[in-house]
Amino acid sequence: MTERRPRKDALRNRAAVFAAADALFAECPSPDSVTMADIATAAGVGKATLFRAFGDRTGLIRALYEARLEPVRAAVEEGPAPLGPGTPPQVRVPALLDAVLCFKLDNRHLALALEQTGGGSSPYDAEHYARWHTLLRTLLARIPGLAGGDFTAHALLAAVRADLVEYLAAGEGRSREELRAQLSAFTARVLGTGTPPGPAAGA
Numbered sequence: 001m002t003e004r005r006p007r008k009d010a011l012r013n014r015a016a017v018f019a020a021a022d023a024l025f026a027e028c029p030s031p032d033s034v035t036m037a038d039i040a041t042a043a044g045v046g047k048a049t050l051f052r053a054f055g056d057r058t059g060l061i062r063a064l065y066e067a068r069l070e071p072v073r074a075a076v077e078e079g080p081a082p083l084g085p086g087t088p089p090q091v092r093v094p095a096l097l098d099a100v101l102c103f104k105l106d107n108r109h110l111a112l113a114l115e116q117t118g119g120g121s122s123p124y125d126a127e128h129y130a131r132w133h134t135l136l137r138t139l140l141a142r143i144p145g146l147a148g149g150d151f152t153a154h155a156l157l158a159a160v161r162a163d164l165v166e167y168l169a170a171g172e173g174r175s176r177e178e179l180r181a182q183l184s185a186f187t188a189r190v191l192g193t194g195t196p197p198g199p200a201a202g203a
Helices: 008-027 036-043 047-054 057-078 089-106 108-115 127-140 149-158 162-171 176-191
Strands: none
Touching: 008 036, 008 047, 008 057, 008 108, 036 047, 036 057, 047 057, 057 089, 057 108, 057 127, 089 108, 089 127, 089 149, 089 162, 089 176, 108 162, 127 149, 149 176, 162 176
């Protein structure tokens, strides 16, 4: 059976919704203040259209986040070094964390909205968090002499949480390069690799 392609108007609506949500989350000081009605109005679509397409507000935020994250995920899953699967874990782990940090710096409003949304459930149960944690834990297990990979993966991911990134960048005024250098040094200490490698190329 041939898979049905989304209609052109549905694709246009989705793009308009993503653009509207992106702008609203960037403009509002608190992500919680952005409603589905706000997004529908800004996108020029009916609120019912949003609920049909995304289920609820959390589903919309998650879909937008995943769309923005796709280039990073593609580089991690099938790209070249230092992010790609053929890279030694001692190099890949710092590159992965650097890529996540850069993504959250570039999408702070969206990452904050996702991390603050969960309907009361723990953010550590979220699919995107579990995906990064599983990958990091697997890589850490391949580094000789490094114990406690499960906890270490959590600790490393805590360093790139959106709320911390927002506090350091906006609250304390730390620059992008300062944050990247500090994360690189911290990761090197955790991994016991000595002098940290440079940031991932193109990040």
